[in-house]
Amino acid sequence: MDYEIDDYDDYFVDLCQHVFANELILTKIFRHLSLxxxxxxxxxxxTWQTEARRVAANRSQSLQIYHLFRTDHPEDDVVFRDPAIVGEAIDEEMDYCSRVHWVEKYDFKAHVIHAMSEGLWSVPDICLVVYGSLGEDVKLTQRLYHTEMVRKSLPQTGCLVLNLNSQSLIGCPTTSSVPIHKITHFGDLAAVSLLLLPKYKTGSDVTAFSGANMREKVFLKTDIKAIVLFTTSSIFQDNRNLYLDINSLSKFMTGTLNNQTAFGGYNSAYFSFNKRDFLNYLVPNEGPPGADDMEARELIYIYPADYTQDLFDI
Amino acid sequence: MNGEYSLDTTEGMAASGDPPTNNAVDDYDAEEALERQREEENKIKIKLKSFEGGVYECGLTAAKMSVMVANMLDALQETDLTKIATREPIPLQNDAVTNKALEKIVEWVDHHWDDPPIDPDFDDEKERRNEELSHWDKQFIDIADQGELFDIIAAANFMDIKGLVEVGAKHICNKIKGKSCTEVREMLKIHNDFTPEEEAAIHKENEWIYAKD
Incomplete structure (x- = not known):
């Protein structure tokens, strides 16, 4: 757009609209603001309303999970206290913003993950560990952080740790020329396999992990012997995407997937795994090209993750 | 400038993407070799051309802080990096990339070229985002002319210089802290596109903000 010097005011207004309607810039600004x-x-x-609500919803989820988890596990008081500040826990008198701030500062989810993984002493050498996104639906950084925490908590370092959500199970297609760890909407499987699988980490070609290649590398060349599931019952029940994923995955497990036993708090469980069926599911031998992707989209949209709206009613 | 610097440690990397293997870097571990490569590359000066036609020179490593410029340089598939210096200036076709904005951007990347690369996929990124701006960055971004400031942010966003956009975002964030929505609208020339009914509904939805804690 060309402007004369006299048009500076118009230029300035246009510039402001250009800068402050840009989602990326707004997200960067908003994440430094208080709730x-x-x-x-x-x-x-x-535009600001849309972006601000999205950023706020992500933060609020931490608090929602805190409350759900605490209701389910009243006996585990230690999880709810910040060891850096002896004895300090969320005070019921705190206002909403202060509670969100406390949960974020304390990194509550990290402690939940640590507590949940304490019982996992007998997992096989190579297994697939799946867990819910703990409320972080869009932030890959957070997922990776928590995934890394799970991996560190496990006794077997060879475990493939997978933060499960719809995209990660199904392996949505992506552009092969773009390094997958730069694609934040791709899901965790790609990122986890790239960054956390020790055997692939050193000198791996990041572009080779995209799309179907990625699925092939992880599931065909990794000898997965079992699947470990852990999550909390409340988080599981609340997270429709996770529910969808677990149900999808359960088709490939032997034994009964029982909500009470499999998801009862810290009661982690692992199941033997019908890898062949699972691979057929992920990489179908028949059907038109993209058939699995069509199924993926269908599965995702059956249960849209719109539950964040409820957070504003807390 | 062509041939002025020895790039024997970097040509192999540029061509194949593999770590350098020749004897010159055997004594260094991979990280030191990479640092050295970045340092050598930054001695090569390339030219950037603003939307208004001004040409500004900066180090190659510094210029590559712009993902857009880095991609354009990759597309050249030039294995002899010294030849990049003799090429035509790289045109930046966006009206936010004014002479003033590009001059400031070059100043910023020249100061920050040896910063650790930003990668949003690592967890220490959260910590970095929460860091206060350095004294240098505070002085750099404290620009009285709002138009110039917004040009820099828009241009940095166009050129995909994440660190500089972050600096701009933190500065804007500091400016809007404590301001009402009306004051924010006025300051940033944002048009209120809510109907009175919509605005009332949002006020009602958020009325807890104004309630005494």
Whole structure:
């Protein structure tokens, strides 16, 4: 767009619209704001409202999970206290913003993961560990962080740790020329296999892990002997995407997947795994090209992850 | 400038993407070799051309802080990096990339070229994002002319310089902290596109903000 010097005001207004309607820039600005200020930003304009609510929802999920987990595990008081500040826990008198701030600062989820993985002493050498996204639906960084925590907590370092969600199970297709660890919507499987599988980590060609190749590398060349599941019952029940994934995965397990036994708090469980059926599911031998991807889309959209809306009603 | 620097440690990497293998870097571990490579590459000066036609020179490593510029350089498939210096200036076709903005951007990347690369996939990124701006960055971004400031942010976003966009975002964030939505709209020239009914509904939804804790 060309502007004369006299048009500077017009240029400035256009520039502002250009800069402050840009989702990437707004996200970067909003993540430094307090929750209270974020909700103020909802009132600026529609674009800001959309972005501010999205950023706020991500933060609020931490708090929601805290409450769900605490309700389910009242005996595990230690998880709810910040060891850096002796004895300090969320005070029921705290206002909403302060509680969100506390949960974020304390990194509550990391402690939950650590507590859940304590019982996993007999997992096979190579197994697939799956767990829910713990409320982080969009932030790959957070997922990787928690995945790495799970991996560190396991007795067997050879475990393939997979933060399970719809995309990760199904392995959505992506552009082969783009390094997958730069594609944040791709799901965790790609990122985890790239960054956390020790055998692939050193000198791996990142572009080779994309799309079907990635699935092939992980599932055909990794000798998965069992699947370990752990999550909390509340988180599981609340997370429709995870519910979908577990149900999909259960088709390939021997034994009965029982909600009470498999997902009862810290009661982690592992199942023998029908790898052949699973591979046929992931890489079908028949059907038109993209048939599995069509199925993937269908599965994802049956249960849209719109539950974040409820967070505003807390 | 062509041939002025010995790039025997870097040509192999540029061509194959593999770590350098010749004897010159045998004594260094991979990290040191990479550092040395970045340092050598930054001695090569390339030219960037603003939307207004101004040409500005900066180090190759510094220029590659812009993902867009890095991709353009990769597309050249030039194995002899010294030849890049003799090429035509790289045109940056976006009206936010004014002479002033590009001059400031070059100043920023020249100062930050040896920063650790930003990778949002690693968990220490959260910590980095929460860091305060350095004194240098604070002075750099404290620009009285709002138009110039927003040009820099828009241009940095166009050129995909994540670190600089982050600096701009933190600065804007500091400016809007504590301001009402009306003040924010006025400051950033944002049009209120809510109907009165919609605005009232949002006020009602967020009325807990104004409640006494």
């Amino acid at each position: 209270r200020q974020l909700f103020q930003c909802c009132l600026v304009c529609k």
